Amino acid sequence: MAQTKKLLRSLAGETLPTPPVWMMRQAGRYLPEYRATRARAGDFLSLCYNSDLAAEVTLQPIRRYGFDAAILFADILLLPQALGADVWFVTGEGPRLSTITGAEGLTRLKGKDDIHDHLAPIYDTLRILTRELPSHTTLIGFAGAPWTVATYMIAGRGTPDQGPAHALKTADRTIFEALIDLLTEASIEYLSMQVMAGAEVIKLFDSWAGSLNGEDFAKYALAPAKRIISELKARHPGLPVIAFPRQAGEAYIGFAKETGADGLAIDAAVDPHWAARHLQPDGCVQGNLDPKHMVTGGPALVEETRAIVAALKTGPHIFNLGHGITPDADPDNVHRMLEAIRG
Numbered sequence: 001m002a003q004t005k006k007l008l009r010s011l012a013g014e015t016l017p018t019p020p021v022w023m024m025r026q027a028g029r030y031l032p033e034y035r036a037t038r039a040r041a042g043d044f045l046s047l048c049y050n051s052d053l054a055a056e057v058t059l060q061p062i063r064r065y066g067f068d069a070a071i072l073f074a075d076i077l078l079l080p081q082a083l084g085a086d087v088w089f090v091t092g093e094g095p096r097l098s099t100i101t102g103a104e105g106l107t108r109l110k111g112k113d114d115i116h117d118h119l120a121p122i123y124d125t126l127r128i129l130t131r132e133l134p135s136h137t138t139l140i141g142f143a144g145a146p147w148t149v150a151t152y153m154i155a156g157r158g159t160p161d162q163g164p165a166h167a168l169k170t171a172d173r174t175i176f177e178a179l180i181d182l183l184t185e186a187s188i189e190y191l192s193m194q195v196m197a198g199a200e201v202i203k204l205f206d207s208w209a210g211s212l213n214g215e216d217f218a219k220y221a222l223a224p225a226k227r228i229i230s231e232l233k234a235r236h237p238g239l240p241v242i243a244f245p246r247q248a249g250e251a252y253i254g255f256a257k258e259t260g261a262d263g264l265a266i267d268a269a270v271d272p273h274w275a276a277r278h279l280q281p282d283g284c285v286q287g288n289l290d291p292k293h294m295v296t297g298g299p300a301l302v303e304e305t306r307a308i309v310a311a312l313k314t315g316p317h318i319f320n321l322g323h324g325i326t327p328d329a330d331p332d333n334v335h336r337m338l339e340a341i342r343g
């Protein structure tokens with residue numbers, strides 16, 4: 001049967017008259033209905049592990065805006081938690097985790113196959129969504145890429161420059177690489193279960209890829225993505241994957257081809273004309289409106305949206321933001337963006 005879901009057509013390499021669209025963090029605090037459901041759940045992590053409510057918040061932006069894709073409501077830090085790390089969120093500040101500073105922190109973690117009991121509610125969320133989503137909406141599953149997840153596990157929190165992770169990489173490369181390997185293999189098991197539970201596309205978020213340079217980028221961003229993507233595709237032939245090595249700059253070039261990704265998500269710093277020339281020949285490009293426009297709105301929002309659509313219209317494109325929509329965004333600006341894309 002010919003593929004009718006727009007997002008899957010773009011990922012298969014088709015150039016469509018209007019690009020499919022979704023937004024990173026589309027289920028989030030800028031929506032009053034999200035805030036209400038989160039309050040019912042109690043806190044953010046309880047919401048992630050409550051399959052009915054997690055499915056509900058996944059659906060909220062689909063109902064409100066009719067996006068072409070729904071992304072599973074969960075977090076990249078659920079996998080470290082399943083591996084045995086302590087994870088909690090401090091309201092207004094962000095995530096906190098137990099830290100990994102050496103060999104003993106690593107040996108305390110579980111094995112790659114011991115994560116599924118803990119993550120069972122996430123698979124249930126996907127099963128609910130396969131029943132509830134409109135037939136033209138694509139369901140996206142995801143994980144953090146090993147480097148990005150490792151930066152949180154090593155530092156115990158988000159860091160502006162990923163300093164602690166770079167320090168461990170220098171001080172004890174064996175332990176650092178063992179952590180990257182464990183996360184790579186555990187991500188394969190986690191994502192493979194997501195596909196079996198109904199995820200039609202997988203996205204790998206490497207939010208901190210931009211702080212890896214040269215050889216480190218090749219070893220800790222590119223190689224793990226390649227291993228995860230090739231193993232997932234071996235297990236699930238035809239599975240489309242979107243890679244997001246955020247702030248990779250020049251290193252975006254060739255990333256899709258070398259890792260086997262079907263789509264490459266780009267951040268807002270990338271010139272879309274440059275992306276059309278250097279990235280689109282290798283496959284679908286996803287991006288890349290600056291999320292600040294969702295706060296400020298006005299003519300600049302419409303002009304920027306149209307400029308991105310125009311720059312990427314001669315190749316496969318999924319419209320998205322360059323990073324997640326922020327809590328201070330105006331929900332009406334999302335309608336204005338959609339109007340500018342779809343007319």
Ligand code: CP3
Nearest residue numbers: 024025026027028044071072073074075076094205207324
């Ligand atoms: O709508 C979606 O995009 C799907 C759900 C999703 C969340 N986090 C929900 C969330 C996804 C795909 C993520 C990915 C994620 N989580 C990343 C990679 C993408 C990126 O933003 O770079 C990272 C680095 C995390 C870790 C994380 N989770 C941080 C640093 C924070 C705190 C910062 C913040 O925005 O508050 C979170 C919390 C988080 N994850 C929220 C949501 C909706 C906000 C929590 C709340 O409701 O209070």
